[in-house]
Amino acid sequence: MGVDALSAVDIALHKPAPLKDILELRFNGWTLEKIGNKYGVTKGAIAKRIKGVMAIVDGDTLEAYRKHRISILEGIEGHLLSELVDPARVKKATLGNVA
Secondary structure, three states, X not given: OOOOOOOHHHHHHOOOOOXXXXXXXXXXXXXXXXXXXXXXXXXXXXXXXXXXXXXXXXXXXXXXXXXXXXXXXXXXXXHHHHHHOOHHHXXXXXXXXXX
């Protein structure tokens, strides 16, 4: 089977294309239409599938993140830790929330 063809098993099972594979093809210069043809779906379906990820990896946004990664992650870590030890939240938490 070539890289441009979807397997009969995948078609029969209506197995969605792995996001990782779609992104790899897109980053390698494939058009949405070509990726859609490979997986037997429309280019709109491919665009919808990768929309959130592509927004995150936008060139300018990604570059800004790389420059400030440590500060961003430290801020997130601080916020998460404060949420974990907030007495009011801990008191209200169910066993499932605590886990």
